[in-house]
Structure formats: C-alpha cells, structure tokens
Amino acid sequence: MTEPIIRVKGLRKAYGEREVVGGIDLEVRAGEIFAFLGPNGAGKTTSVEILEGYRSRNAGDVSVLGEDPASSGREWRSRIGVVLQSCTMPGELTVGELFELYASYYPHANSVDETLEAVGLQEQRSVRAQRLSGGQQRRLDVGLALIGDPELVFLDEPTTGFDPSARHHAWEVISNLRELGKTVFLTTHYMEEAQFLADRVAVIVAGQIVSEGTTQTLGGRDRAPSDISFTPPAGVAPSQLPPELALAAELRDGRIHLQSQHPARTLHALASWAVDRDLDLEDLTVGRPSLEDVYLQLTEGGELRP
Amino acid sequence: MIDHRLLASQFRCDLRIFWRSPQSRYFTVLLPIVFLVIFAAIFKGRTRVDGQVVDITTYYVPGIMTLGIISASFVNLTQAIVAQRESGVLKRARATPVPASVVIASRAAVGVIVALIMSALLLVIGRVAYGVRVPGSTMPGLIIAVVVGAAAFCCIGFAVSTRIGTAEAAAPVTNLIVLPLYFISGVFVPEDQIPSFLRGIAAVFPIRHLAQALRIPFIHPHGAGIAAGDLLIVAAWGTVALVLAARTFQWSPRTA
Numbered sequence: 321m322t323e324p325i326i327r328v329k330g331l332r333k334a335y336g337e338r339e340v341v342g343g344i345d346l347e348v349r350a351g352e353i354f355a356f357l358g359p360n361g362a363g364k365t366t367s368v369e370i371l372e373g374y375r376s377r378n379a380g381d382v383s384v385l386g387e388d389p390a391s392s393g394r395e396w397r398s399r400i401g402v403v404l405q406s407c408t409m410p411g412e413l414t415v416g417e418l419f420e421l422y423a424s425y426y427p428h429a430n431s432v433d434e435t436l437e438a439v440g441l442q443e444q445r446s447v448r449a450q451r452l453s454g455g456q457q458r459r460l461d462v463g464l465a466l467i468g469d470p471e472l473v474f475l476d477e478p479t480t481g482f483d484p485s486a487r488h489h490a491w492e493v494i495s496n497l498r499e500l501g502k503t504v505f506l507t508t509h510y511m512e513e514a515q516f517l518a519d520r521v522a523v524i525v526a527g528q529i530v531s532e533g534t535t536q537t538l539g540g541r542d543r544a545p546s547d548i549s550f551t552p553p554a555g556v557a558p559s560q561l562p563p564e565l566a567l568a569a570e571l572r573d574g575r576i577h578l579q580s581q582h583p584a585r586t587l588h589a590l591a592s593w594a595v596d597r598d599l600d601l602e603d604l605t606v607g608r609p610s611l612e613d614v615y616l617q618l619t620e621g622g623e624l625r626p
Numbered sequence: 627m628i629d630h631r632l633l634a635s636q637f638r639c640d641l642r643i644f645w646r647s648p649q650s651r652y653f654t655v656l657l658p659i660v661f662l663v664i665f666a667a668i669f670k671g672r673t674r675v676d677g678q679v680v681d682i683t684t685y686y687v688p689g690i691m692t693l694g695i696i697s698a699s700f701v702n703l704t705q706a707i708v709a710q711r712e713s714g715v716l717k718r719a720r721a722t723p724v725p726a727s728v729v730i731a732s733r734a735a736v737g738v739i740v741a742l743i744m745s746a747l748l749l750v751i752g753r754v755a756y757g758v759r760v761p762g763s764t765m766p767g768l769i770i771a772v773v774v775g776a777a778a779f780c781c782i783g784f785a786v787s788t789r790i791g792t793a794e795a796a797a798p799v800t801n802l803i804v805l806p807l808y809f810i811s812g813v814f815v816p817e818d819q820i821p822s823f824l825r826g827i828a829a830v831f832p833i834r835h836l837a838q839a840l841r842i843p844f845i846h847p848h849g850a851g852i853a854a855g856d857l858l859i860v861a862a863w864g865t866v867a868l869v870l871a872a873r874t875f876q877w878s879p880r881t882a
Contacts, residue, residue, distance in 0.1 A: 372721055374878065394723040402721040406879075407714030412646035413639060424635040425724040448646075468722065 323386065324349050325472055325503045326371060331380035333366055340366045342527035343380070348520075350471075353497070353504040355518035357511065359619050363527040364507040365405060368476050371505065372402055385472060398426050401465030401502075405476040408457070411450025415441055415460060418449060419467055426468030438500075439463040439493050455486030462493055466500075473497060475506045479513060491516050511615040523618050530618050539614040546583040548590065549575045550604040562593050628727055636724070636732035644702070644736055654702045654740065655747075658694035662686060662748060665814070666756055673816040676838075678845050682816070687752035688840035689813045692833065694744035695772060695840075699737035699779035700786070701800045707733065707787040708796040717878045726877075734780040741776035742769075760851075764843035767851025771839040774857050778832065778864025784871035791880045807833045832863040 326348035333341040341363045348354040358364050369375045370382060373389035373396075382388060387396050409418055419436060423429035436442045439459040444452060452460060458478060465473055475494065479487045494517055497504050508514055514521045515535045522532040523539070531539045551574060552558070558569040558576050565586065570577045580586035583606060594601050609617075644650045665686045673685050710716050719729055745768075752758035760768055786803070790796050808814050810824040811834035817825065828834040835856035843851030 374717070374720070394725065397721060398723040400721065402718065404714050404718055404721075407718045409718075410639075410643050410710065410713075410715060412643045417639060417642065421635060421639045422722065424632060425719075425722040427723070464718075 322350060325385060326354075326505060327381070327383045328367075328371070329381045331367065331370065331382060332378045333363075333370060333375070334378050340527050341370075341377075344524065344527070344529050346522060346529070348503060348505055350503055351498070351501060352519040353494070353506060353517050355514035355521045356505065356507040356524060357509070357514045357521050357615065358507075358524035359509055362524045362619075364509075364524060365476055367524070368474055368505065368507050372400070372474055373397070398428075398468055399471050401468060401470035401473040403458075403461045403465045403473070403475045403478055405480070407461060409449045409460060409464070411448060414446050414448050415452070416445040418460065419463060422464045422467045428469055429467055430469045432467070435463050435467050438466060438496065440489075453486075455482060455489055458482070458486075458490055459493060462490075466497075466502075470502065472503045472505065475504060477507055477509065479508070479510065487513070511612050515611050523615065525619050531614075535611055538611065539618050541609055541611065541614045544609045544614075545579040545581050546586075547607045547609070548578040548580060548583060548586060548604070549607070550601045552576050553599050553601075556599070562589055565589055565593070628731060629725070632724060632728050633732055633735075636728050637735050640732050640736045641739070643706070644740060649705075650702055654694075654697045655744065658690050658697060658744060658748065659751060661693060661814075662690040662751060663755075665690065669816070674818045675812075675816065675841065676845060680845050681756075681758075683752065683756035684758050684844055685816055685841070687748060687756070687758045688844050689837055691745050691748050691772070691840050692775075692811075692813050692837040693808060694748055695741040695775050695836065696779050696804055696833065698740035698744050699734075699776040700783045701804060702740070703733060703737045703780050703783035704787050704790070704800045705793075705796040707784065708790050709793045711787070711876060712793040712879045712881060714879055720877045730784070730875075734777065734784075737780040737783070738773060738776040742772055745772045758844065760843050761847040764847060764849065764851025767849075767853075768840065768843040770852060771836070771843070771857060774864075775836040775839065775860055778860045778867070779836075781864040781868040781871060782832070784875060785867035788871065788874040788876055804833070807831055810834075812837050832860045835859045 324347045326346060328344060328346040331341055331344050332339065344367065356364050356367065366375065370377050371384050371389055373392055376390060382390070385396060385399050389396070413421070415436070416432065419432045423432055436445060439462050441456065441459055441463060444456060449457065449460065462475070462478070478494065479490045482490065491513070494504065494506070506517060518535060520532070520534055521538055522529050524530070536542055558571055559566055561569055565578060568578050568580065578586055578590070587606065666683050669682045669686070671682055672679050673682050675685060716729070720726070749760065786800065790799050807828065810820060810828040811831070812820060812828070813833065825834070839853040839856040839860065842849070842853040
C-alpha cells in the first residue's frame, strides 16, 4: 500500500472562540478525485487552505505529498496546483501571457499550447483575461493550476455561480484530470458535482465529518431501505393493506409509502393484494434514496430512516 | 539571491499591466504633463527659492517631476497592490514556487522605471517648451534623486497598502495622503508663497524633501547636484516603511 497523497489526523482550527474545524481525519490516495462536500460555512475552505499551506492549524497532523504544508517550501509548491474559490487574474494580460508567466514559475512546466488545449482555451490565447466569460475565467484558473505539471490539484468550489451548461463544461475539464493521472481534492456544496466527479466523498457539517464513502455507499445509502409508493385508489386507506404491509405504510402527500429492506417480497405481497381487489396502482414507483436525500439528511443532522 | 530569469518574466507582465491600464496611462503618465503645461501657462515671472531667483518654469519642472515620481511609485503601486491582493492574484501567486521577493521586487521595479521615464519626459518637455536645462554636471545628481525618491515611495506604498481594506478605497486614500502634501510641499504652489508654519509641517514628510532634492540640480549648476540631507530624509522614510511593510504585508484578500 503506497503512502496516501493527503493524510490528515485530528485536524482542528479555531478562530478565537469559534471552532470551524473540529478534529477531522482524511485520506486521499494517488489518482483519485476526492470531494469534500458540505454546506456553506461548514469548514471546507478553511480545511483546504490548511492543506494548501495558506493557513495555520491549532492541532492535528497534516501530511500533503509527504510534507507538512505549514512548513513546506518552493519545491513542494511546484508539485501542487491550486484553484482558489475566488481569484480574478489581471484583466490587462492575455490568456497566453498569463500561461507563460505561470509556466516561468515552475521548474518543469507543461507546454503552454498543450495546457491551453487541455482546458479548451486555444482560441482565447490572445484575448485579455477581462474579456473572458465566467466559465472561461474558471478554465483559465484550472489551466494555470495545471501548467506546472502538479501531482495534486486543489479545486475550491470550482463551479459556484455557474449556469448549468458552464458547469457541465467545467466538469468535463475536471474529469479529464483523472486521465492525466492527477490526484484531485475538490470542495463543493453541490451534491450533483460530487456525484458526477468524485471517486470518494466526505461530507463535512459544522466542522465534523459526518459521512465518508463512495457516492454509492455514502451515509449507508447502499443499505438504506427502498421506498415503494403509490396513490391509493378511491376509498382505500393504508389500514386496508395486508397486515404485514400496513405496519410499514405511511400516508404522505396523498401517497402511500412503504419502506422496505426486501423490496421484492414487499412488492409481491402488494401486487397480490392489488390484483385480488382488481386495483391497478397505475403510478406505482420503487425508489432508492438519491444521493441528494442522503446529503440533505446528513447536513440537516437527521438520520436515515431505518 | 533573487532569480533573475523569474524576475524578468514577472517584470515584463507587471509593466504590461501598467501600460495597458487606462488609469495608469491617464493619471500616472498624462496628468503630470497636463499639470506642467497648465502651471506654466498660469504662473508667470520669477520666484525666489533656496536663496536664488529663478524663472517659474525652472521651478515647476522639478516640482511636477515630484508629482510624476510619486504617482508612478506610491500612488500607482499602492492601488495595484491593493487591487491584486483583493482580487486574489497575490494569494494565488503564493501557492506557486515564485518567491515573495520576486513579486515585490518586480512591482517596485515597475515604479522606479516608470518614474525614470516620467522624469525624462518632463525634462524633455521642460527643455523644448520652456527652455529649462539641467547642466551635465548635475545630471547624475538628478538621476540619483529620481531613483532614491521612487524607491522610497514604493516602500511607502507597500506599507500603506496594508492599511487599505478594499480596492475601492485605494484611490481615495492615496490621493488624500498626497494631494494636501503637494500643496504645502511646494509642488503646486511656489515655496515663497507658502506660510512658514505650513512649510514646517511639510518638512516632516518626504514629499517636500524629494521636491528640494530634485530642484537642486536645476538651480545650483556649480555643485554636484546632490541634496544629501533631503535624500537621507526621503531614504529614511523609505527604510522605515519597508520594515513596517515586511512585518505587516498581506497576501490574502481582506474582503472575502
């Protein structure tokens, strides 16, 4: 097992009396896209800025690319790429000039042409940064983070404020980093973004990690009961269901919901009951909690229904 | 030691940012030239300064040079540094291998180079339009005064930038600092028309001393043209500012 790219143990950070990161543990392995998901003010940016070397910490062990970011030097900085949450490059310089400037900072920079192509800005090479659209400016930021051929890329809320089409475009650029063999540490408050991009997700709420896993297993999603629901035909109440179903039935928003760990068995019982009474249950649906349901429950402090 | 290749590429970009910004072109480059032409048109005759009677244009060329140097170094640099800090550009650079010294030295170099260019431009206009000359013997003294003044005012700019919280506040704050001092330091109004108590106040600050150091090469053609006392006061201000700036300089935006 190789050493993880990022290893965090018991990280704490307080501003005065207010603790914003309350003892978190993290591990990010080489080549994965890791999403740090949480609502605004949960401690995402503070955590990522500690990993980037911008901020000090009050407690905990932090190792990024084998070094402590708080005492790292130029050599370490040449191995990371950073996209800040908000950063507007000098509008007077062209895209090409900014790429060349940033390339000059690094000992083993990638070619400017290839990097422009990787983020889809070849056409904008001689355009001044102030004339770029919001989505293009973000791709400029991503390109500048890649120009030094980093092993690890930090992206702090890379698509906040984007319209859906710009967001999808940015996602494609970020997924391409996987093919380039980069390790990516992404913070986001969009569950959809984590689902689209991430191999693994950690959810942070009020400075604590409340769940960690793949998008399939997060919050016990893979083990959560299925939800079977239908609109009851006229004159049918939940209590008229067969006893074993009536126990699990709940009337919500005009629909009967059945939570089941054994959906095939429950459906069989339900279908037999309906066919016996010549009921069609036209809008019958079987669903699993979406990642969004799981995320909302986690971030509201609720537990998944048993 | 500073990496010269890196400094050169950073300097090229910082200089481009300067020339391509309309604010720099109008306020730093054009305005001092306009002021020289206006002052020379309004005020006629002679004025008494440092025990000499000189033509008013001989007074105003080094006076407006003071304005040009301070605009290029202090005013422009402070505004650029605050803007780049608040837009996240300085913070972003800190996550790259570029050393802080390169970012700082490059921006200061832009201030000094633009100050030299502005001084040369005003000197040429003064000579062609008003026949104001600097003898060859005192020219080195004039160049020294320009460089010392520009470097000191860059340092003051770095220090003042740490006291300004938003990009919007940078222009009003820097102008509020320099405009009253220009009036009492003999930049806009000839020294012999300024009450002595105001001259006394001005003597505490570096602008009057820079103006004097720039005037000496014009009005004392037989010396070396170096006003050592005045330049030392200007340099002392710069040194103290540099120490303050090194302690309090901020790379991350204040307003997030």
